[in-house]
Amino acid sequence: MPLPRALLLSALLGAAAAPALALPPGARKDLPPPPTEATPYVATSEKADPALHAAVESGSRPDADRARDLYRHPEKSLMFWGLRPGMAVVDLQPGGGYWTQILAPYALATHGTYTAAGSEKSRPGFEGKYSDKARFGIVKYVTFDGASPPFAAPASVDFVLTSRELHNWIDGGYMDRAMAQAYAALKPGGVLAIEEHRADPKPMLKGASNGYVSTDVAMTAATKAGFKLDGASEINANPKDTKDYPYGVWTLPPTRQGPKAGEAPAFGYDRAKYDAIGESDRMTLRFRKPG
Numbered sequence: 001m002p003l004p005r006a007l008l009l010s011a012l013l014g015a016a017a018a019p020a021l022a023l024p025p026g027a028r029k030d031l032p033p034p035p036t037e038a039t040p041y042v043a044t045s046e047k048a049d050p051a052l053h054a055a056v057e058s059g060s061r062p063d064a065d066r067a068r069d070l071y072r073h074p075e076k077s078l079m080f081w082g083l084r085p086g087m088a089v090v091d092l093q094p095g096g097g098y099w100t101q102i103l104a105p106y107a108l109a110t111h112g113t114y115t116a117a118g119s120e121k122s123r124p125g126f127e128g129k130y131s132d133k134a135r136f137g138i139v140k141y142v143t144f145d146g147a148s149p150p151f152a153a154p155a156s157v158d159f160v161l162t163s164r165e166l167h168n169w170i171d172g173g174y175m176d177r178a179m180a181q182a183y184a185a186l187k188p189g190g191v192l193a194i195e196e197h198r199a200d201p202k203p204m205l206k207g208a209s210n211g212y213v214s215t216d217v218a219m220t221a222a223t224k225a226g227f228k229l230d231g232a233s234e235i236n237a238n239p240k241d242t243k244d245y246p247y248g249v250w251t252l253p254p255t256r257q258g259p260k261a262g263e264a265p266a267f268g269y270d271r272a273k274y275d276a277i278g279e280s281d282r283m284t285l286r287f288r289k290p291g
Helices: 005-014 050-057 063-072 074-081 100-110 123-129 166-172 175-185 215-225 271-277
Strands: 088-092 113-118 139-143 157-163 186-197 228-233 282-288
Touching: 050 074, 050 100, 063 074, 074 186, 074 228, 074 282, 088 100, 088 175, 100 113, 113 123, 123 139, 157 175, 166 175, 166 186, 166 215, 175 186, 175 215, 186 215, 215 228, 215 282
Parallel strands: 088 113, 088 157, 113 139, 157 186
Antiparallel strands: 186 282, 228 282
Protein backbone atom coordinates (compact mmCIF):
# COMPACT_ATOMS: atom_id res chain seq x y z
CA MET A 1 0.00 0.00 0.00
CA PRO A 2 1.52 3.37 -0.98
CA LEU A 3 2.36 5.86 1.74
CA PRO A 4 0.08 8.90 2.12
CA ARG A 5 1.65 11.97 0.53
CA ALA A 6 2.26 13.69 3.85
CA LEU A 7 4.19 10.69 5.19
CA LEU A 8 6.15 10.33 1.96
CA LEU A 9 7.22 13.97 2.04
CA SER A 10 8.12 13.72 5.72
CA ALA A 11 10.26 10.68 4.96
CA LEU A 12 12.06 12.52 2.17
CA LEU A 13 12.73 15.50 4.40
CA GLY A 14 13.89 13.16 7.13
CA ALA A 15 16.53 11.82 4.76
CA ALA A 16 18.43 15.05 5.34
CA ALA A 17 18.35 14.48 9.11
CA ALA A 18 15.72 17.19 9.49
CA PRO A 19 13.02 16.68 12.13
CA ALA A 20 9.57 15.84 10.84
CA LEU A 21 7.23 18.81 10.67
CA ALA A 22 4.11 18.25 12.74
CA LEU A 23 0.66 18.72 11.28
CA PRO A 24 -1.43 21.34 13.11
CA PRO A 25 -4.76 20.29 14.62
CA GLY A 26 -7.43 19.91 11.96
CA ALA A 27 -4.98 19.90 9.04
CA ARG A 28 -5.68 17.60 6.11
CA LYS A 29 -3.68 14.38 6.40
CA ASP A 30 -3.19 14.03 2.63
CA LEU A 31 -1.16 17.24 2.36
CA PRO A 32 2.38 17.92 3.52
CA PRO A 33 2.67 20.01 6.66
CA PRO A 34 2.91 23.79 6.32
CA PRO A 35 6.32 25.47 6.61
CA THR A 36 7.72 26.65 9.91
CA GLU A 37 10.53 29.05 10.69
CA ALA A 38 12.88 26.04 10.49
CA THR A 39 12.82 25.23 6.79
CA PRO A 40 14.88 22.10 6.05
CA TYR A 41 16.75 21.85 2.79
CA VAL A 42 17.16 18.49 1.07
CA ALA A 43 20.00 18.26 -1.44
CA THR A 44 20.62 15.50 -3.96
CA SER A 45 24.35 15.92 -3.51
CA GLU A 46 26.60 17.83 -1.15
CA LYS A 47 29.23 18.14 -3.88
CA ALA A 48 29.81 21.75 -4.87
CA ASP A 49 29.37 22.80 -8.49
CA PRO A 50 31.83 25.64 -9.24
CA ALA A 51 30.23 26.39 -12.62
CA LEU A 52 26.81 26.78 -11.03
CA HIS A 53 28.18 28.95 -8.24
CA ALA A 54 29.91 31.15 -10.81
CA ALA A 55 26.72 31.50 -12.86
CA VAL A 56 24.67 32.50 -9.80
CA GLU A 57 27.29 34.91 -8.49
CA SER A 58 28.03 36.47 -11.88
CA GLY A 59 28.12 40.23 -11.85
CA SER A 60 26.51 40.14 -15.29
CA ARG A 61 23.17 39.15 -13.80
CA PRO A 62 20.73 42.07 -13.45
CA ASP A 63 20.72 43.72 -10.05
CA ALA A 64 16.96 43.19 -9.78
CA ASP A 65 17.43 39.44 -10.23
CA ARG A 66 20.22 39.27 -7.68
CA ALA A 67 18.02 41.10 -5.17
CA ARG A 68 15.41 38.35 -5.57
CA ASP A 69 17.91 35.61 -4.67
CA LEU A 70 17.00 36.22 -1.03
CA TYR A 71 13.63 34.60 -1.75
CA ARG A 72 14.45 32.31 -4.67
CA HIS A 73 17.68 30.64 -3.48
CA PRO A 74 18.82 29.78 -7.01
CA GLU A 75 21.99 27.84 -6.23
CA LYS A 76 20.47 25.69 -3.49
CA SER A 77 17.28 25.15 -5.48
CA LEU A 78 19.15 23.97 -8.58
CA MET A 79 21.38 21.71 -6.48
CA PHE A 80 18.29 20.24 -4.85
CA TRP A 81 16.64 19.64 -8.20
CA GLY A 82 19.75 17.84 -9.39
CA LEU A 83 21.14 20.09 -12.12
CA ARG A 84 24.39 18.64 -13.47
CA PRO A 85 27.04 19.78 -15.99
CA GLY A 86 26.28 18.98 -19.61
CA MET A 87 22.55 18.53 -19.19
CA ALA A 88 19.97 19.34 -21.86
CA VAL A 89 17.69 21.78 -19.99
CA VAL A 90 14.25 23.08 -20.97
CA ASP A 91 12.81 26.06 -19.09
CA LEU A 92 9.03 26.18 -19.52
CA GLN A 93 7.61 29.70 -19.91
CA PRO A 94 10.69 31.55 -18.62
CA GLY A 95 9.06 34.99 -18.46
CA GLY A 96 11.68 37.72 -18.28
CA GLY A 97 14.44 35.17 -17.79
CA TYR A 98 15.34 35.02 -14.10
CA TRP A 99 16.47 31.40 -14.59
CA THR A 100 17.77 32.07 -18.11
CA GLN A 101 20.40 34.42 -16.68
CA ILE A 102 21.77 31.44 -14.71
CA LEU A 103 20.98 28.37 -16.78
CA ALA A 104 22.12 29.64 -20.18
CA PRO A 105 25.64 30.64 -19.01
CA TYR A 106 25.82 27.41 -17.00
CA ALA A 107 24.97 25.37 -20.10
CA LEU A 108 27.59 27.27 -22.07
CA ALA A 109 30.26 26.66 -19.41
CA THR A 110 29.45 22.94 -19.00
CA HIS A 111 28.75 22.03 -22.65
CA GLY A 112 25.06 21.51 -22.07
CA THR A 113 22.07 23.06 -23.83
CA TYR A 114 19.43 25.52 -22.69
CA THR A 115 16.03 25.81 -24.36
CA ALA A 116 13.38 28.37 -23.47
CA ALA A 117 9.85 27.17 -24.19
CA GLY A 118 7.36 30.03 -24.21
CA SER A 119 4.72 31.89 -26.18
CA GLU A 120 5.25 32.82 -29.80
CA LYS A 121 4.32 36.40 -28.90
CA SER A 122 7.22 36.63 -26.44
CA ARG A 123 9.76 35.09 -28.79
CA PRO A 124 11.19 38.18 -30.59
CA GLY A 125 11.85 40.10 -27.38
CA PHE A 126 13.26 37.09 -25.59
CA GLU A 127 15.58 36.10 -28.40
CA GLY A 128 16.81 39.69 -28.70
CA LYS A 129 17.52 39.88 -24.97
CA TYR A 130 19.55 36.66 -24.99
CA SER A 131 21.36 36.98 -28.32
CA ASP A 132 24.82 37.52 -26.83
CA LYS A 133 26.41 34.13 -27.62
CA ALA A 134 29.62 34.94 -25.76
CA ARG A 135 27.62 35.32 -22.55
CA PHE A 136 24.63 32.99 -23.02
CA GLY A 137 25.72 30.56 -25.70
CA ILE A 138 23.06 29.47 -28.16
CA VAL A 139 19.70 29.94 -26.45
CA LYS A 140 17.16 27.83 -28.26
CA TYR A 141 13.52 28.92 -28.28
CA VAL A 142 10.47 26.75 -28.94
CA THR A 143 6.78 27.47 -28.63
CA PHE A 144 4.97 26.11 -25.59
CA ASP A 145 1.42 27.00 -24.63
CA GLY A 146 -2.00 25.40 -24.31
CA ALA A 147 -2.16 24.39 -27.97
CA SER A 148 1.45 23.95 -29.09
CA PRO A 149 2.97 20.68 -30.34
CA PRO A 150 5.54 18.83 -28.17
CA PHE A 151 8.34 21.18 -27.15
CA ALA A 152 11.08 18.55 -27.53
CA ALA A 153 11.70 15.21 -29.21
CA PRO A 154 10.84 12.16 -27.09
CA ALA A 155 13.44 11.22 -24.47
CA SER A 156 15.83 14.02 -25.50
CA VAL A 157 15.93 16.20 -22.36
CA ASP A 158 17.63 15.73 -18.97
CA PHE A 159 15.99 18.50 -16.93
CA VAL A 160 12.66 20.34 -17.28
CA LEU A 161 11.99 23.35 -15.05
CA THR A 162 8.61 24.91 -14.40
CA SER A 163 8.86 27.90 -12.14
CA ARG A 164 5.64 29.53 -10.88
CA GLU A 165 3.64 28.48 -13.95
CA LEU A 166 1.35 25.68 -12.73
CA HIS A 167 -1.38 28.17 -11.84
CA ASN A 168 -1.36 29.39 -15.45
CA TRP A 169 -1.65 25.81 -16.72
CA ILE A 170 -4.60 25.22 -14.43
CA ASP A 171 -6.29 28.47 -15.41
CA GLY A 172 -5.66 27.72 -19.09
CA GLY A 173 -6.94 24.15 -18.82
CA TYR A 174 -3.74 22.45 -19.95
CA MET A 175 -2.09 21.13 -16.78
CA ASP A 176 -2.36 17.47 -17.82
CA ARG A 177 -1.21 18.25 -21.35
CA ALA A 178 1.85 20.14 -20.10
CA MET A 179 2.79 17.37 -17.69
CA ALA A 180 2.43 14.76 -20.44
CA GLN A 181 4.68 16.76 -22.76
CA ALA A 182 7.30 17.12 -20.04
CA TYR A 183 7.19 13.39 -19.32
CA ALA A 184 7.56 12.48 -23.00
CA ALA A 185 10.45 14.92 -23.51
CA LEU A 186 12.53 13.66 -20.59
CA LYS A 187 14.96 10.80 -20.80
CA PRO A 188 14.44 7.90 -18.36
CA GLY A 189 15.74 9.17 -15.03
CA GLY A 190 15.26 12.79 -16.11
CA VAL A 191 14.12 15.49 -13.69
CA LEU A 192 10.96 17.59 -13.57
CA ALA A 193 11.74 20.54 -11.27
CA ILE A 194 8.74 22.39 -9.84
CA GLU A 195 8.61 25.71 -7.99
CA GLU A 196 5.12 27.07 -7.38
CA HIS A 197 3.15 29.41 -5.12
CA ARG A 198 1.75 27.09 -2.41
CA ALA A 199 -1.86 27.33 -1.29
CA ASP A 200 -1.48 24.98 1.71
CA PRO A 201 -2.80 24.98 4.34
CA LYS A 202 -5.57 27.05 2.76
CA PRO A 203 -7.73 25.35 0.12
CA MET A 204 -6.87 26.09 -3.48
CA LEU A 205 -9.35 28.41 -5.17
CA LYS A 206 -11.12 27.30 -8.33
CA GLY A 207 -8.78 27.64 -11.28
CA ALA A 208 -6.01 28.71 -8.88
CA SER A 209 -7.42 32.18 -9.48
CA ASN A 210 -5.28 33.84 -6.79
CA GLY A 211 -2.10 32.22 -8.12
CA TYR A 212 -1.73 29.66 -5.32
CA VAL A 213 -1.75 25.91 -6.07
CA SER A 214 -2.19 23.11 -3.55
CA THR A 215 0.67 20.65 -3.23
CA ASP A 216 -1.82 17.82 -3.66
CA VAL A 217 -2.95 19.15 -7.05
CA ALA A 218 0.65 19.53 -8.26
CA MET A 219 1.61 16.06 -7.09
CA THR A 220 -1.51 14.46 -8.54
CA ALA A 221 -0.90 16.00 -11.96
CA ALA A 222 2.75 14.93 -12.02
CA THR A 223 2.09 11.37 -10.89
CA LYS A 224 -0.82 11.05 -13.32
CA ALA A 225 1.64 11.78 -16.13
CA GLY A 226 3.90 8.99 -14.86
CA PHE A 227 6.41 10.90 -12.72
CA LYS A 228 7.63 9.65 -9.35
CA LEU A 229 8.17 12.06 -6.49
CA ASP A 230 11.90 12.10 -5.76
CA GLY A 231 12.32 14.95 -3.28
CA ALA A 232 10.72 17.90 -1.50
CA SER A 233 12.41 20.93 0.01
CA GLU A 234 11.31 23.87 2.14
CA ILE A 235 14.12 26.08 0.85
CA ASN A 236 11.60 28.45 -0.80
CA ALA A 237 9.09 28.47 2.04
CA ASN A 238 7.89 31.78 3.51
CA PRO A 239 5.87 31.37 6.73
CA LYS A 240 4.99 35.09 6.63
CA ASP A 241 2.83 34.57 3.53
CA THR A 242 -0.83 34.63 4.65
CA LYS A 243 -2.17 33.95 1.12
CA ASP A 244 -5.21 36.20 1.48
CA TYR A 245 -4.42 39.33 -0.50
CA PRO A 246 -6.79 41.59 -2.44
CA TYR A 247 -4.95 41.07 -5.72
CA GLY A 248 -3.89 37.48 -5.17
CA VAL A 249 -0.26 36.43 -5.00
CA TRP A 250 0.53 39.29 -7.39
CA THR A 251 -0.06 41.71 -4.49
CA LEU A 252 3.31 40.61 -3.11
CA PRO A 253 6.71 41.46 -4.56
CA PRO A 254 7.97 41.40 -7.23
CA THR A 255 4.71 42.19 -9.08
CA ARG A 256 3.33 44.41 -6.28
CA GLN A 257 -0.06 44.72 -7.92
CA GLY A 258 -2.37 47.34 -6.46
CA PRO A 259 -5.23 49.58 -7.42
CA LYS A 260 -5.15 51.10 -10.87
CA ALA A 261 -4.85 54.85 -11.29
CA GLY A 262 -8.05 56.50 -10.12
CA GLU A 263 -9.30 53.25 -8.55
CA ALA A 264 -9.99 52.98 -4.82
CA PRO A 265 -7.77 50.39 -3.10
CA ALA A 266 -9.33 47.16 -1.89
CA PHE A 267 -10.52 47.16 1.71
CA GLY A 268 -7.57 46.74 4.07
CA TYR A 269 -4.97 47.25 1.35
CA ASP A 270 -1.58 47.85 3.00
CA ARG A 271 1.43 48.09 0.67
CA ALA A 272 3.99 48.32 3.48
CA LYS A 273 2.68 45.10 5.02
CA TYR A 274 2.85 43.20 1.74
CA ASP A 275 6.38 44.39 1.00
CA ALA A 276 7.48 43.30 4.48
CA ILE A 277 6.19 39.79 3.75
CA GLY A 278 8.38 39.47 0.68
CA GLU A 279 7.83 36.94 -2.07
CA SER A 280 5.36 34.07 -1.82
CA ASP A 281 5.56 30.81 0.08
CA ARG A 282 6.48 28.20 -2.54
CA MET A 283 6.60 24.44 -2.83
CA THR A 284 9.85 23.06 -4.25
CA LEU A 285 9.45 19.53 -5.63
CA ARG A 286 11.63 17.16 -7.61
CA PHE A 287 10.08 14.43 -9.78
CA ARG A 288 11.82 11.84 -11.90
CA LYS A 289 10.79 9.88 -14.94
CA PRO A 290 11.26 6.20 -14.05
CA GLY A 291 13.97 4.29 -15.83
